[in-house]
Amino acid sequence: MGRYNLKNDRRSNKHEHDDLDITRLSRELIRPKSANYGYRRESNHPDKVGVSLQFMSGHFFKTSEFTVDDIAEALDRGKCWLKQKNGGAINLRFVASYSPYKFYPKDDSRLGKQKR
Numbered sequence: 001m002g003r004y005n006l007k008n009d010r011r012s013n014k015h016e017h018d019d020l021d022i023t024r025l026s027r028e029l030i031r032p033k034s035a036n037y038g039y040r041r042e043s044n045h046p047d048k049v050g051v052s053l054q055f056m057s058g059h060f061f062k063t064s065e066f067t068v069d070d071i072a073e074a075l076d077r078g079k080c081w082l083k084q085k086n087g088g089a090i091n092l093r094f095v096a097s098y099s100p101y102k103f104y105p106k107d108d109s110r111l112g113k114q115k116r
Helices: 013-018 022-029 068-077
Strands: 048-055 060-063 081-083 089-091 095-103
Touching (some): 048 068, 068 081, 068 095
Antiparallel strands (some): 048 060, 048 095, 081 089
16 A cells, blocks of 8 residues: 555545544644554553463463562472462473563453443
């Protein structure tokens, strides 16, 4: 798709009411920072710190259940498995690298879940 060119905008007389309002469009594009998509507002909820594990297969696994210190301690003790709360386990023999990961709280914007 190409870019829209205002110079080549030719409209017939029957569609005169559809003319582009450049000032309105520019006001919509220049919005305050808080209205921009993807802007994370500051909240009182602390962010969860977890760990991101990269396996030898190239897959990443992010969990807030463990921290980097937990993984380092398990490796120092020679443990191969980390048991999770949901009943699963992580085999540390297949972990290529690990790093800290910060989980941010998400605002639930669905209609039924909004605060009233």
